[in-house]
Amino acid sequence: MNQTAPVLEVKKLSKQIGKRKIVEDITFEVQKGEIFGFLGPNGAGKTTTIRMLVGLIRPTEGMIQIGGYPLQDQFIEAISQVGCIVENPELYPYLTGRENLEHFARMMTGVTDEWIHEIIRLVELEERIDELVKTYSLGMRQRLGIAQALLGSPKILILDEPTNGLDPAGIRELRAFIRKLVHEQGISVFISSHILHEIQLMCDRVAIINKGKIVYTGPVRELVHEEETRIEWRLDPLQSGVQVLKELSFVRPVEQTEEHLYVYMPLDRIAEVNEQLTAKQIKVTGIRPVQATLEDLFLQLTGGETKS
Numbered sequence: 343m344n345q346t347a348p349v350l351e352v353k354k355l356s357k358q359i360g361k362r363k364i365v366e367d368i369t370f371e372v373q374k375g376e377i378f379g380f381l382g383p384n385g386a387g388k389t390t391t392i393r394m395l396v397g398l399i400r401p402t403e404g405m406i407q408i409g410g411y412p413l414q415d416q417f418i419e420a421i422s423q424v425g426c427i428v429e430n431p432e433l434y435p436y437l438t439g440r441e442n443l444e445h446f447a448r449m450m451t452g453v454t455d456e457w458i459h460e461i462i463r464l465v466e467l468e469e470r471i472d473e474l475v476k477t478y479s480l481g482m483r484q485r486l487g488i489a490q491a492l493l494g495s496p497k498i499l500i501l502d503e504p505t506n507g508l509d510p511a512g513i514r515e516l517r518a519f520i521r522k523l524v525h526e527q528g529i530s531v532f533i534s535s536h537i538l539h540e541i542q543l544m545c546d547r548v549a550i551i552n553k554g555k556i557v558y559t560g561p562v563r564e565l566v567h568e569e570e571t572r573i574e575w576r577l578d579p580l581q582s583g584v585q586v587l588k589e590l591s592f593v594r595p596v597e598q599t600e601e602h603l604y605v606y607m608p609l610d611r612i613a614e615v616n617e618q619l620t621a622k623q624i625k626v627t628g629i630r631p632v633q634a635t636l637e638d639l640f641l642q643l644t645g646g647e648t649k650s
């Protein structure tokens with residue numbers, strides 16, 4: 343493997359199915375030891391891209407290089423650098439966690455018992471590894487799936503929406519676990535999601551895909567203005583309150599419903615805004631900071647459309 347090459351390099355990748363371009367001209371790189379997010383709304387083309395990355399479908403155009411090897415020309419060398427879970431991990435429910443790993447290890451070459459032992463430790467399944475998989479929670483199955491993906495000592499782990507179906511505690515565990523994995527093993531992780539907040543918490547860099555095209559690639563911290571927070575204002579009467587807020591230069595309205603207005607603004611200016619509203623006889627019935635959403639981000643990046 344060429345040590346200086348990015349672990350994953352994607353250039354001008356496209357996929358057309360029938361007359362429809364599902365993925366169009368996408369380019370990005372994932373570096374060693376990086377957690378790279380692939381963010382986009384449902385139907386944006388994330389799974390189709392991932393299926394191309396792991397060799398399940400052929401690109402119509404473009405190049406994929408993994409660990410310095412072109413996937414199209416040196417498939418075995420390239421694909422042996424990848425561990426992946428696309429859709430759900432394939433596990434045998436009537437075998438134990440350990441038996442599952444041993445079964446998959448037998449189908450590969452060079453997986454030692456020591457490595458299996460180490461992987462079980464990494465995914466924190468030591469205590470339950472000799473129990474049947476059918477007794478595992480979804481989060482444990484997800485971790486066993488990742489253990490399976492790690493058997494071949496990949497340079498990059500590719501995970502398609504791994505938090506789907508997990509509860510908030512499960513999501514927190516997975517996040518911590520992925521960070522530990524990257525820290526201890528120095529591998530790269532490519533992770534897709536449609537939830538901005540998840541990607542913000544987990545990833546170093548991100549590519550955002552919408553309608554098959556990349557609309558942003560860069561550091562996650564530059565995505566949402568850090569000095570601004572999304573605030574929900576409940577006002578009575580709402581419309582007059584909205585007018586007052588819209589006149590303030592440091593307030594950026596993003597969404598309005600029948601009951602509230604969502605804006606981006608600096609958190610430390612809430613009191614000032616509150617005073618102005620009260621002075622104009624507008625009742626403030628609620629103020630709440632909320633998480634920024636992917637939709638807000640699209641407004642910021644593209645002027646708005648998120649649906650494909």
Ligand SMILES: Nc1ncnc2c1ncn2[C@@H]1O[C@H](COP(=O)(O)OP(=O)(O)OP(=O)(O)O)[C@@H](O)[C@H]1O
Nearest residue numbers: 359364382383384385386387388389390391536650
């Ligand atoms: N084999 C196919 N034939 C026709 N259309 C397809 C095919 N595969 C995917 N599509 C369409 O391409 C678009 C992108 O699908 P894809 O599954 O890649 O999106 P996604 O970003 O992973 O979204 P989701 O999170 O909903 O799976 C969708 O509109 C889907 O219906």
